[in-house]
Amino acid sequence: MSALRRLGALLGVIPALAAAAPLAAQDTPPGYEQGIYDLRVGNLNPLSVPVLLDERGAVLVPLRPLLELAGAPFRVVPDSGLAVVSRPRGAGQAVLDVRAGTLTAATRVTLAPGEAVVWASDIYAALPRAAQLLEAEAAADPGELTVRFTRAVPFPAQERGEAEARRQFESGLGRDGPAVDPRSVPFRPRTGGAVLEWGVSTSTPNPGVPDAASAVVGVGVYGGMLQVGASVANPGDGQPLRTDPTARYRRVFPLNRWLRQVQVGDVATENLRVRAVRGITLTNAPFIRDPLFGSVQYNPGLPAGWDYEVYQDGRLLGFSHGAERTPVSIPLGYGSTPVRVRLYGPAGEKVESELVYLVPVAQLPAGRWQYSLGGGACVRDPDCRQMGYVDVRHGLSRALTLFAGADALAGDESRVRPYGGASLAGGAAWAAQVEAMPGAFVQGALQSFGSGPVTGTLSGGVTFPELEGRSLAGSGGAAPVPASGTRWNVDATAGIRLPGGGRRIGLTGRVEGASGTGLDHARGSVLGTVRGVILEAAVEHVASPILGSSDVGSLRGTFPLHALSSRLPRGALVTAEAGAGAGGVQRAEVGVYAQVSSLVVNAVGRWDARISSPSLVIGTSLRFGYGRAQARLGSQGGQLSGGTTVSGAMAFSGGSGLTPLPYGGMGQSGLHGVVFHDLNGNGALDPGDEPVPDARVFVGGSLVKTDAAGRYATWSVLPYEIASVRVDTIALNDPSWVPVRDVVLLRPSPHLFTRVDLALAPTRELAGALVPERGVAAASGITVEILGADGAVSQRVLTFSDGTFYLGRIRPGQDQARVSESSLRALGARAAPATITFTVPASGTDPLVEIPAIRLVRAQ
Numbered sequence: 123m124s125a126l127r128r129l130g131a132l133l134g135v136i137p138a139l140a141a142a143a144p145l146a147a148q149d150t151p152p153g154y155e156q157g158i159y160d161l162r163v164g165n166l167n168p169l170s171v172p173v174l175l176d177e178r179g180a181v182l183v184p185l186r187p188l189l190e191l192a193g194a195p196f197r198v199v200p201d202s203g204l205a206v207v208s209r210p211r212g213a214g215q216a217v218l219d220v221r222a223g224t225l226t227a228a229t230r231v232t233l234a235p236g237e238a239v240v241w242a243s244d245i246y247a248a249l250p251r252a253a254q255l256l257e258a259e260a261a262a263d264p265g266e267l268t269v270r271f272t273r274a275v276p277f278p279a280q281e282r283g284e285a286e287a288r289r290q291f292e293s294g295l296g297r298d299g300p301a302v303d304p305r306s307v308p309f310r311p312r313t314g315g316a317v318l319e320w321g322v323s324t325s326t327p328n329p330g331v332p333d334a335a336s337a338v339v340g341v342g343v344y345g346g347m348l349q350v351g352a353s354v355a356n357p358g359d360g361q362p363l364r365t366d367p368t369a370r371y372r373r374v375f376p377l378n379r380w381l382r383q384v385q386v387g388d389v390a391t392e393n394l395r396v397r398a399v400r401g402i403t404l405t406n407a408p409f410i411r412d413p414l415f416g417s418v419q420y421n422p423g424l425p426a427g428w429d430y431e432v433y434q435d436g437r438l439l440g441f442s443h444g445a446e447r448t449p450v451s452i453p454l455g456y457g458s459t460p461v462r463v464r465l466y467g468p469a470g471e472k473v474e475s476e477l478v479y480l481v482p483v484a485q486l487p488a489g490r491w492q493y494s495l496g497g498g499a500c501v502r503d504p505d506c507r508q509m510g511y512v513d514v515r516h517g518l519s520r521a522l523t524l525f526a527g528a529d530a531l532a533g534d535e536s537r538v539r540p541y542g543g544a545s546l547a548g549g550a551a552w553a554a555q556v557e558a559m560p561g562a563f564v565q566g567a568l569q570s571f572g573s574g575p576v577t578g579t580l581s582g583g584v585t586f587p588e589l590e591g592r593s594l595a596g597s598g599g600a601a602p603v604p605a606s607g608t609r610w611n612v613d614a615t616a617g618i619r620l621p622g623g624g625r626r627i628g629l630t631g632r633v634e635g636a637s638g639t640g641l642d643h644a645r646g647s648v649l650g651t652v653r654g655v656i657l658e659a660a661v662e663h664v665a666s667p668i669l670g671s672s673d674v675g676s677l678r679g680t681f682p683l684h685a686l687s688s689r690l691p692r693g694a695l696v697t698a699e700a701g702a703g704a705g706g707v708q709r710a711e712v713g714v715y716a717q718v719s720s721l722v723v724n725a726v727g728r729w730d731a732r733i734s735s736p737s738l739v740i741g742t743s744l745r746f747g748y749g750r751a752q753a754r755l756g757s758q759g760g761q762l763s764g765g766t767t768v769s770g771a772m773a774f775s776g777g778s779g780l781t782p783l784p785y786g787g788m789g790q791s792g793l794h795g796v797v798f799h800d801l802n803g804n805g806a807l808d809p810g811d812e813p814v815p816d817a818r819v820f821v822g823g824s825l826v827k828t829d830a831a832g833r834y835a836t837w838s839v840l841p842y843e844i845a846s847v848r849v850d851t852i853a854l855n856d857p858s859w860v861p862v863r864d865v866v867l868l869r870p871s872p873h874l875f876t877r878v879d880l881a882l883a884p885t886r887e888l889a890g891a892l893v894p895e896r897g898v899a900a901a902s903g904i905t906v907e908i909l910g911a912d913g914a915v916s917q918r919v920l921t922f923s924d925g926t927f928y929l930g931r932i933r934p935g936q937d938q939a940r941v942s943e944s945s946l947r948a949l950g951a952r953a954a955p956a957t958i959t960f961t962v963p964a965s966g967t968d969p970l971v972e973i974p975a976i977r978l979v980r981a982q
Contacts, residue, residue, distance in 0.1 A: 151241050153177055158948055159262070160903055160920075162270040163191045164280040167918060170903065170948035173269070174246050176236055181262040182246040183269055185218075185255070187944075192256055192271070193279025200240045205247075207255045216255045220245060227254055267903060282429065282466065307844050307867050309376050311345020315775040315874020317787050319351075320749075325765035332356060333765070338368070340788045342873035346373035347789055347841075372789075374409045376842040376869060382406050388501065392494040393511040393527055394541050394557060401498015406491075409842045415454045415481045418520070429466040456481050478571050480553045484525070484545040486517035497530075508532045521547045525557075561586055578616035578629075585609040608637040625651070641665070656680040674708050676701035683716075693717035705731070720745040735759040748772055748782040773837055775875035787837050791870040793821050793878055794835035797828050797849060800881035803934070803965025805862055807879045814859075814882060818850035825850075841872035849880050858885050860933045862964070883964045885931040890939060890958075890973040892925040897980030898951045901925030904978075905942035909957075911935055918942070932971065934964035939973055951978045 150156050154174040161169045161183065169191050174182040185205050189196040195208040203220030209227070216227035220240055223233045237248040249269065253260035258273035271277075317340040325333050338351030352367040370387035385403045390396050392405055465473040486492055497510030513527035526542040543557030551574075556566035565583030586608055611634035619626050627650040635641040647660035658678045665671045676699055683694040694716040701709040713726040722743040729736040737758035744751045749770020756763045771783035773792060781792065797819065799812040813832025818825060822845050826836045839845055848865040851857075859882040870876045888908070892901040906927050908917040916937070921927045937960060941953040954977045962971055 150174065151239050153236070154182070154239070154241075157181075158267065158899060158903075159183075160266075160268045161188060161191060162268060163188070164272060164277050166191060166277070166280055168268075168905070168920075170905065170942075170945045172242075172948055174239070174241065179264070180248055181269060182237075182239065182248050183252050184242075184244045184246055185252065186244045188252060188271070189255075191279060192277045193282060194256060194277065198245055200243050200245055203238075203240055203245065205245050205255065209257065216257075218245065218247060218251065218255060225251055225254055227257075304844060305377060307869055309345065309842060309869040310871065312871040312874060312876075313342055313344050315342045315773070315791075316340065317771065317773045317783070317790075317873050319769075319771040319786050319788050321767060321769035323765060323767040326755075326762055333358075338788060340873045342791075342871055343371070344373075345871050346371055347872045349788065374842045376409065378406075380406055382408060385496075389496070389498075391496060391509075391511055393513045393529060394543075394559065395529065397503065397506070397509060398501040399496070399498035399509060400501055401496060403494065403496030405494040407494060410840055411456065411483075415456050415485060415487060418454055418479060431464045431466075433462045433464065454479050454481055456483050456485070478551050479547075480551060480569060480571050481547050482523075482545045482553045482555055482569070484515075484523060484543075484555060485547055485553075486515055486523045488517045488520045490517040491515070500531075500533075506531050506533045575619045576616060578614065580612075580614050582612040583610065610635060610637075639665075654682060672703055672708070674701045674703045676709075691716055691718055707731070733758075745784050748784070750784055773873075773875070781835065781837055781875075783837055789841075789872065790837060791839050791841040791872050792835065792837040792875040793839055793845065793847060793870060794833070794875050795847075795878040795880060796832045797834065797880045798832050798882065799859060800862060800883050800964065803883065803963065805881050805964075807881070811881075814854075816855070818853045819880065820846070820848050820850060822846060835875070839870050841870050843869065845870055847878045847880065849882070854882075858931065859883065860885055860931075862934070883934045884969075885933050886962050886968075887970045888929040888932045888939075888960075888962075888973070889970060890927055891975045892921050892927070892941065892953075892978055893975045894925065894951075894978045895980070898949055898978045900949075901978060904945045904949070907940050907942050908932070909938040909940065911937070932962050934962045936961050939976070941976060941978070946978075946981075949978065950981050952981045953977070954979050 151174070154176055157173050157175055158170055159173045159181065161171045169187060171184055171187045173184070176182070185196075186198050189198070189205075189207060197206045198204070205218040207216045207218075208214075209216060216225070218225045218238060220233075220238045223238075225231050225233060231254075233251065237251050239246050247255070249260040249262060253271060256271060256273065256277070257275070258271045258277075260269065260271045262269045318337065319340075320335075320337045322332050322335045334353065334355045336351065336353035338349055340347060340349045342348075348369075348371045350369045352365055355364045355366075357364060368388045370385065370389055372383065372385045372389075374383050375381060381404060383403075383405050386401075388398070388400055389403050390398055392403060392407070461477050461479065463475050463477060465475075492515040494513040495511065497508070499508055500506035509529060509531045511527060511529045513525065515523060515525035517523050523545040524542075525544070526540070528538055528540040530536070530538045539559055539562065541557065541559040541562075543555065545553070545555045547553045552568070552570040554566070554568045556564075558564040563583060563585045565581070567579060567581035569579045571577045611632065614629075614631045616629040617626050618629065627648060629646075629648050631644075631646040633641060633644045635643070641663075642665040643663065645660060645662040647658055649656070649658045651657070656679065659676070660678070661673070661675045663671070663673050678697065678699040680695055680697045683696060684691065695714070697711070697713040697715070699709075699711040700707060709728070709730045711726065711728045713724065715724040716722070723741070725738070725740045727736065727738045735758055737756060739754065739756040741754045742752065749768060751766065751768045753766045754764045771786045771788070773781045773783055773787055775792065796807055797814040797817040798807050799814060800806075801811050802808060813828070813830075815828055815830045815832055817828045817832070817834075819828065819834045821836050821839065824836060824838075826834045828834045844867055846865050846867055849861050851860060862881040862883050866878050866880070868876065868878065890906070892904055892906070894901040902921055902923045902925065904921045904925075906919050906921065907915045908919075908929065910916040917929060917932075919927045919929050938957045939960065940957045946952060958973050958976060960971060960973045
């Protein structure tokens with residue numbers, strides 16, 4: 123069908139519709155004739171229904187299809203002449219009684235003769251009465267053969283349809299393509315590529331002489347990460363340079379259940395107390411902790427007809443669907459997962475609430491076993507020459523994970539130190555952890571992040587004397603252990619939501635001490651925002667054997683300069699702090715932070731009563747093509763100190779050239795390719811194909827645009843993990859082209875670029891026709907549905923007055939066309955054939971695909 127033919131079909135609609143007359147029917151009620159009208163409710167898809175027309179031309183619509191389309195809860199009993207409809211937002215019911223001749227809604231009215239009749243197992247009502255049932259307005263257009271119902275409040279089906287569309291849209295945001303079995307995306311090991319990270323630093327008073335330099339080269343070797351490098355330090359005073367070489371190889375097997383990672387060389391152990399060793403480690407732990415911990419089955423126990431949606435940070439997590447009352451599986455991530463539950467009632471009710479699920483980072487999914495073992499020569503630890511370890515963890519249930527292990531150390535004396543612990547996610551709002559090594563330490567934490575007005579954490583630990591002189595990173599942070607005595611600490615944080623407005627304040631506290639000396643440090647603070655200024659008030663007690671005891675109260679404020687003038691950079695901040703004690707003001711500090719493009723400047727001035735002179739420190743950071751430069755200059759008592767550091771990184775892989783990585787890229791990988799118009803339809807980039815400039819490409823959660831040659835490239839992609847690559851079709855300059863593949867899934871190999879070209883294929887025009895046979899009233903205004911390869915309806919179109927139909931954008935592939943069931947029921951017909959399978963080619967110059975005609979045969 124040409125464009126001229128389509129125009130003629132459109133012009134033919136007008137006189138055909140104007141001449142349309144009601145259809146004679148032998149079994150219609152006396153005084154009425156039957157017609158076929160399109161029933162339109164709000165912005166929902168129209169439905170073709172039989173209507174009754176009285177002698178004056180007034181239209182009576184069937185209530186059952188009307189109420190089904192509107193989605194309002196209803197009950198129609200033709201034998202009793204009753205129609206009962208729930209009101210919008212659950213405000214009672216409306217009742218139409220044909221036998222009594224009444225309609226009761228907000229008020230009770232008497233029906234005029236002929237305004238409601240029972241016919242064909244349904245109740246037909248005049249438009250004003252049908253509109254009253256739905257609290258809507260109704261109008262008929264005989265020229266267009268259409269009846270339309272509208273109202274200010276969305277109809278329940280309209281609201282659910284909008285919710286469903288929002289669900290589909292929001293489910294796709296940030297998603298790496300469709301749900302996929304991880305085992306279906308293999309990892310193909312590759313060799314090649316290179317990443318270089320380097321750095322040089324100097325310090326005053328000889329800024330021209332480097333104090334230290336380092337360089338590390340990473341190469342992809344059979345799917346693994348080989349890193350070789352060295353650091354060089356200049357101690358000065360004529361001493362020889364100190365060189366520290368390093369080498370490590372790491373291989374990940376992402377789909378192996380029993381062994382997922384092997385590390386050889388200079389590695390860090392993966393036990394409770396991490397150590398640097400020159401040896402080997404083995405584990406079945408994933409390379410990157412799965413972002414999805416597991417799921418929880420959520421079922422609010424709502425009555426039939428209610429739906430619910432669950433959101434996290436505005437992103438849809440799960441929802442109920444129609445009449446299905448099975449629980450919704452809510453995916454949970456590690457840490458705090460706040461979810462918002464939105465309930466929809468059958469008559470348009472809407473209720474919102476909030477839940478918080480908490481999963482500690484040490485938690486394992488139910489039934490999961492995880493081990494780590496290894497050993498080697500200790501590095502930079504005078505108390506340890508060699509060590510070995512084993513660590514085993516098990517998710518006993520979704521709520522409880524247990525772990526145990528042991529370290530074996532050989533030094534001046536050999537010893538084996540067992541340890542163990544547990545992680546408990548006790549409910550939807552709290553979690554607890556405890557870990558202990560006999561004779562060394564015990565530490566634990568309790569966390570609560572519910573939806574109530576108060577949330578927070580409580581943690582603490584005890585360090586025993588055997589670890590004298592060492593530093594232990596406990597639940598409350600790293601604290602130096604004194605030469606003798608048992609050390610303890612308790613930390614607490616709390617967030618309090620203030621009444622009205624939802625503003626919050628934060629509270630923190632820490633106390634620590636030793637068994638022999640008691641409390642020697644305590645600090646408490648309160649943090650809040652007042653008119654854009656972040657304020658923190660704190661009280662601190664310090665008891666030091668060298669400096670003595672002191673009690674200081676302080677107030678710190680952080681103020682964004684952009685609030686004073688829009689001409690100032692948005693990132694500019696001013697901070698000020700003052701502390702006072704029994705002897706008056708004890709300390710003061712003023713700082714300025716500003717960022718303009720890639721340049722960052724900060725300056726801090728300090729004064730402390732215990733130190734004879736104030737200090738001033740100025741720092742800068744500048745990002746450039748292949749790295750960053752940082753400088754720091756400080757002055758105190760006429761003495762200058764400071765230094766500069768220049769560092770950077772770059773990646774190289776065949777076909778992509780040299781890529782600067784200002785923030786490093788060791789242990790990562792890259793993706794690159796070309797977005798192009800596939801003119802010959804073979805799915806590959808050929809010399810005659812056309813590049814697509816300024817196309818937006820999503821690589822996982824990041825966005826990159828193509829250049830003038832259609833090329834895109836990005837680094838910082840996690841190797842071994844499933845990465846998705848897709849074109850943003852909404853932003854394409856020519857919407858008539860669509861991706862040949864909606865999404866490409868792969869597992870990148872480390873330290874090199876993987877090429878993924880993205881082909882776009884042209885869409886075609888589709889034309890067809892419905893041919894009514896004897897006994898079928900008409901073929902105009904009939905809905906034709908197009909089904910994709912998955913069997914789902916992808917598009918709908920109405921036929922013109924001559925029964926033809928046309929669609930302007932059909933993507934390449936094999937599809938099916940059929941007449942909608944609602945149209946067939948309204949016509950009392952069947953389609954022959956029921957479906958037509960057709961193929962839209964990916965190449966060629968003919969823009970039109972014509973399919974055979976579908977005959978409409980009167981149903982028996």
